[in-house]
Each structure stands twice: as C-alpha cells, then as structure tokens.
Amino acid sequence: MALFDTSQPLACEFQDQGRHSRVSVLRLPRAAVPLPWDKTDHLVATPLPTRTGSGALLTSYLAGLRENAEHCGPTELRRLGTMALELAVTFLGARLDSAPTLPIESRRRVLLARIHAFIDHNLHEPDLGPATIAAHHHISVRLLHALFEEEPETVSATIRHRRLERSRTDLVDPRLRHRTIGEIADRWGFRHPAAFSRTFREAYGISPTEARTAPHAEQPCTPRRGPGHRSPAQ
Template identity: 55%
Template sequence: MSAHEIAPTALSSSHADDFQGRTRSVDLAGVRVAEFAMSPVTGTRTPTHIRRHDPDVYQLFLVHDGPVRLEQRRTDSVLEAGDFSLFSTSHPYFTTFADIGALTRLTILFLPGEALPLPRGTLERLLAHQLPARTGTGAILARYLTGLHEHAAGCDPADLPRLGAIGLDLAATFLAGRLGTANLLTPETRRRTLAARIDAFIDRHLGDPDLDPAAIAARHHISVRTLHLLFQDRAETVSATVRRRRLERARADLADPRLRDQPIGEVGLRWGFRTAAEFSRAFRNAYGMSPRDHRQHALNS
C-alpha cells in the first residue's frame, strides 16, 4: 500500500500479526487525494529508497487522529488532529503513528513538485513543520479534502480537473500564507482561492436572511461586480447559489425523522427564508411540491 500510494518506504508495526490498513484515492488530473486509515506503524524512507524511485512529489497531509510524529530535514514535529504538515519524497523522512486504540486516519494531497507556484528552496522551509489549519484558508482546504471523498463519486469526470485545480490553488495559498510569500501566487490562483473562500462563507451563513450579493462582496472587500465576475463561468448566479443551497439544507431537514415535529415554517426560517410563505413558494418552484408534501413522502417511504 505504501509503495504504491506514497513512495518506497520501510514499514514496521507492533501490530504486524493483526495489522489493518485501508486506502482510497481520487485522481484529479495531475493532483491526487488519498485517504488512509491504519494500525500503529512506523515508516522510514532512506536515501536507498529515494535512489530506487523518487516521484518528486510534495505531500500535504491532514491528520484526523493524532498524535503523528514526522521528522524530515532536521525538523521533528508531533501533529494532532486538525494539523497539516508537508513532506517531500525527495528527502529521507521518519514517521510514527501512535497507538490510539483505533485506526489512525489522515488525508494526503499529492502535489507534483513543478505544479506549485513557489520556489522549492522557500517551500522546503516548511517540511515536517506543524501547520495548524483550524481557521482561514487552512480550514477551507481541510474541508475541501474531507468532503472530496464523500462527493467525488457523484461528480462528472469532466469536473475532476477543475476540482484538482482548486485543491492545488488552496494548497499553494495556504503554504504561501505560512511563508509570507503570497505575492508569488498567480492572479488565477488568487481568483480561484477567493472563490473557494466565498463558497465556504456562503455555506456558513445560509441561515442569515441578509445574505445577498452585496453582503457577500462587502465581507470579502470586493465590489458586487467583481463577485458576479467570479461566478460568470458557473451555471447559476450568486443569488441562485444561495437560494439552492438553502433549499437543499431545508429539504434534508424535512426528510429527517428526528425533526418530524418541527414546524415547517421554522425549518425555512432556520435556513434564511424570511417567512413561511416565501419558503413554501421557493420550495414548490424548485421541487414541484410543497414542503409539507415532501416531508410526508420522505417520512412515509
């Protein structure tokens, strides 16, 4: 599993007799995302391994269960859940996954060395460092990685290169922010990263009835015209995006048995509709039935 998914690496484990490991990956046309879960293990990549095969890839990984120890280029870090770290297949490294009584989970974003718009010498200052990712671009990148496997199967194959470009842009922006080299990013990388931030902002604020293009633009310090330009290559406008996502959340709540006793109007209000009548009208226009009919059908089927 390791040699195929990461690079040739010597593995050892105190759980050799009952070792468990699983992985799944998504190829995004030049960028790859893999999710791992495994028993406690120690991995060592030596100069001999590198001479045998070096894919020349940076691996930005997100720890879901810690602690994980990583050592590379004289930097030694202990990572906890929610931390990122970066390592390179072109240098020896050592890593240990602690025994937490369950499989340790992490997600790795594989980034070809030539794809990142940052100088290698500068980028390698981050190798094996603990990179917390609970706010800002790091939080958006973490959400992108964890959500990708949940939804990739339902994506049109033609969308995968675009998803890969978004992942690369988010990673480059996150790393550049840690290095203080955001000025090295291309205008297209900055544009796509801004669009990803706006998408995340919309999702977090769907319950705000005042969420509209003007509010979204003001929060991101851009004009409404610039906001609309960011959405011009999408199938729907900013307002249509907000309305669709609100309706999707409300529709899911109406089908949730745990919420069967919650008044329908309250469901609409929770997701940003100002009145029950407005919610009912928008729901019927989108789905061809009333919220009440949808709830009855979903809960009785």
C-alpha cells in the first residue's frame, strides 16, 4: 500500500509479474483526516506494511468492498465509506504513533468496522452471535449492543440478514446449481434446512426453491423488514 497526495505530481510503475493486477484507490479528503499532515506528508510515496494489524484489516476491507459494493444501496454505501475512512485513519495514525490522539468517535467507528468485518468472515459459523463477537473483541455484550444502537439493525438481525443475502446470492448463481439448498444453507450457518426455508420466506416472500427457479432469479429479491430492523426514526 502507498499514500499519495493529489496536490503533488504522481507517477506509478507496476512490475509485470505475468498475471492480472487490480488496484484499489481510496480517496481521503484532508479535512476528514484528524492527523497532523506535516507528519503524514512524510509517509507519501513510501511502502506501507499491510500484512498485519490495521494494514491487513484495511486491505481486506477494501478488497471486500470492491467485490460487493454493487450489491449495496446508497445508505449502506455511505456507512461502508465511513468505515473505510476510519480504518484508513487508524492505519495512518499507527504509522505516526498517533493512535491515542484519535477522537473517541473515530475509535468507536474503527471498532465497529472490525466487528462488521468479523461478522462477514464468520457467517459460516453456526454459533456466531453477540456473545461470540463480544468475546473476540474483548468487550461486553452490553457494549456491543450499544455500538449497534445507531446501526440499521441489531447485532442478531445483522447476522441473519447477511446470511440470508449470501444464501440468496448462491441460490441464484448458475455455477452453484449442483449444490442442494441444504448445502447452501449450511454453508452460511443455517443448521436446519426447515428453519432456513421458513426464515427465507419470511424475509423475501418466496421459498428458497422459488428463488432458485424463478425467471427473475438473477435479480436480487427485495427483503422485508424483519425482527431487529430499526426505522430511521428509531
């Protein structure tokens, strides 16, 4: 990873390694980065480590965002963009040894981004839930629920919604027609096929079989608001 400043000339060279390469660019307005830029400027055009810590988390998050952004709505994209900004600020702050000076809200957003990334990477685990998530991040379950008070859904509803979305995507994927509905459900943490079918119908108004065989199968289903969803007024 490298940092560059659009107010300065930029020239990039990429070594040909005989395979297709993809580059992700995250644009950060200076006004949105609460770091001393007289120090941050020293990081411009230098290799930045990405294999551990916040660097690994940031690169993984950006890669996942690039692959899944087209399936997200405007509101969701704004929230995801905010998380990317906070992760980037934490990453740069660590390079400057300025992490303790980050605003409380920034630290809260970074923690929330870590939690969302953890949920995404562990949807296949049937036991994924508030207690597991809180223990992994060394916080209380009460604090975890407090972090989600301003999110569109509760912790449990977020897990259920993302599992259903991943399942629906697999069901309508022609490349996965060889997999049974039960196998797809199990892949995303649903232990019991009958419970999965019931939950799927409650969310989308059709059964998993209907979603797979409908003429519009490749178009996303419109989810209904289930338990744990919060309206904007809440």
